[in-house]
Amino acid sequence: MQKRKLNFWQIWNMSFGFLGIQMGFALQNANASRILQIFGADVHELSWFWIIAPLMGLIVQPIIGHYSDKTWGRFGRRKPYFLVGAILASIGLVLMPQADMFIAFLPALWVGAGMLMIMDASFNIAMEPFRALVGDNLRTDQRTSGFSVQTALIGFGAVIGSWLPYTLTNWFGVSNKTVAGVVPENLIWSFIIGAIILIASILVTVLTTKEYSPEELANFETDKEYSDSIKNGDEEEKSSLLDIFEDFKKMPTTMRQLSWVQFFSWFGLFGMWVFATPALAQHIYGLPYTDSSSAMYQDAGDWIGVLFGVYNLVSAFYAFALPYIAKKVGRKKTHAISLVIGGLSMLSIYIMPDKNWLIVSMIGIGIAWASILAMPYAILAGSISPKKMGVYMGIFNFFIVIPQIINALIGGPLVKYAYGNHAIYALVMSGVSFLIAASLVFKVKDVDDVVK
Numbered sequence: 001m002q003k004r005k006l007n008f009w010q011i012w013n014m015s016f017g018f019l020g021i022q023m024g025f026a027l028q029n030a031n032a033s034r035i036l037q038i039f040g041a042d043v044h045e046l047s048w049f050w051i052i053a054p055l056m057g058l059i060v061q062p063i064i065g066h067y068s069d070k071t072w073g074r075f076g077r078r079k080p081y082f083l084v085g086a087i088l089a090s091i092g093l094v095l096m097p098q099a100d101m102f103i104a105f106l107p108a109l110w111v112g113a114g115m116l117m118i119m120d121a122s123f124n125i126a127m128e129p130f131r132a133l134v135g136d137n138l139r140t141d142q143r144t145s146g147f148s149v150q151t152a153l154i155g156f157g158a159v160i161g162s163w164l165p166y167t168l169t170n171w172f173g174v175s176n177k178t179v180a181g182v183v184p185e186n187l188i189w190s191f192i193i194g195a196i197i198l199i200a201s202i203l204v205t206v207l208t209t210k211e212y213s214p215e216e217l218a219n220f221e222t223d224k225e226y227s228d229s230i231k232n233g234d235e236e237e238k239s240s241l242l243d244i245f246e247d248f249k250k251m252p253t254t255m256r257q258l259s260w261v262q263f264f265s266w267f268g269l270f271g272m273w274v275f276a277t278p279a280l281a282q283h284i285y286g287l288p289y290t291d292s293s294s295a296m297y298q299d300a301g302d303w304i305g306v307l308f309g310v311y312n313l314v315s316a317f318y319a320f321a322l323p324y325i326a327k328k329v330g331r332k333k334t335h336a337i338s339l340v341i342g343g344l345s346m347l348s349i350y351i352m353p354d355k356n357w358l359i360v361s362m363i364g365i366g367i368a369w370a371s372i373l374a375m376p377y378a379i380l381a382g383s384i385s386p387k388k389m390g391v392y393m394g395i396f397n398f399f400i401v402i403p404q405i406i407n408a409l410i411g412g413p414l415v416k417y418a419y420g421n422h423a424i425y426a427l428v429m430s431g432v433s434f435l436i437a438a439s440l441v442f443k444v445k446d447v448d449d450v451v452k
Contacts, residue, residue, distance in 0.1 A: 005142065006137065010209075011142070012149055012153070015149055016153060016204040016208075018127075018150050018153045018201075019153045019156055019201045021089070021127055021201075022154040022155075022161070023157040023197055024119065024195070026160075026161030027190055030276075030304055031187055032049075033050075033273075033274055033276075034187075034277050034301040035097055036049050038180075038182070043421065044415050044421070045412060046274050046278070048412055049116065050270070054270070054401035054408065055401070056121040059121075064081055064124070064125055068129045068132060072213075077211050078130070079129075079209070081126065082126035083206055085123065085124070085127075086122070087199065088125065089123050091118065092115045092116070092122060097112075097183040097191050098183070100182060126202070128397065131377060134147060134377075135384070136217070144323045144331070147375075148322045151315065151322070151370050154315070154316075154319075155314075157201075158308070158312030160309075161309075162308040162312060163305060164190040164193060165187055165301075165302050166302040169186045169302060176298045176299070178293055247395060251392065252392075254380060257444040258380060258444055259396075260399075260437075260443075261441050261444065262396075262437075263399055264436045264440065265434065266372075266403045266404055267404070267406065267433045268346065268434045269369075269430070270403065271430040272365075274407075274411060275415065275423040275427060278423045279424040280300060280304060280358070280424075281300040282423060283349075287300070289421045289422075289423070307358055307359065311362040311366035313366065314362070314365075314366025315367070318338075318367050319370045322334065332441050332442060335438075335441050336442060338367050338368050338375070339435070340435060341367045341368060342369070343431045343433075343438065344364060345363070345368070346361065346431030346434060377396075379446045380396060
């Protein structure tokens, strides 16, 4: 038996929940540093607060992947996880910018950091099963398209989330003014709207997507021993959470090779997300690094959201081109070229004369972002047995979160002591990191690439 071939709209609906997840991520990525600074964090401390996010991914995704592989219930295999994750993430989105409500009980900074932790843990609960769902439901010849559609939806969701604060202020007159310790209204309403859209988009996937039953998956599986174990219902008895460590040791060669590409890709991304607002406020707007509450700083923060929206919009459209480019030149070369473009674009931020020229830099970063979200997973899926799709997608997340944790630990001290509180050099380092990742792509073995 073969899996059924899905049409475009079936693939679209299957991944539609990612629009809401990435909208929440975009609101977090573009605004969390600004919110934490409003609550009292210094620039060099930002990466330490952001360490919460990758730590949650390191802990949560492999566990969720393991258990979603073993879940067979009336509500499906993957769907219960990303529905619960969406509900919890929505709570964090609503409460993070309003952490000052709890000031009588705890410092707003720590409440805000706690909400950041809840949000990111919940995003991870929702995200990994979505990755595995594509591997579950799509045939080999549709996986590149499936992950590309997923990337496009990620891009569209991130555009909405990134542009929302700027749009609310400039189109609808919602204030972006603030006083010490208070988050502006445009951010509060943006996070509330993001929470609503997150729940709605997840429900589209839950209500429109059918998952294969255990019996169907067993018939697709070429490993007879595993197929029989599913049919007999004894697979769950033979497994435990500790198997994650054994799976880690036995990861496919392709996955090990991709781990280094992922390391340098996500090291660079994390540096951009954490330090973009203070870096550009200093380097482009000429503000002192201690300024986090002036009107100009809030304008800079809103413009960062616009720029992040640009790179996500570019990624959404470039994602549709990825399957065709990959078919012509191969997935590895496609990914390497995209990372080179992104790295050079990140480096160009340093020489741009004003804020409008930064849009050019974001176009190149968007090309790299689209490829980072699609190509490694398309390459990886072909090297993983369907019986381990969930857990290996979760373990693969190690190579996303570990570089972020390392950057979180060293990024702040580098900005303070090595860069003299000039956060722009953190973005320069991100550009260099992208270029290193590009060079490592050619060491990866892609077992089912159309172009060898």
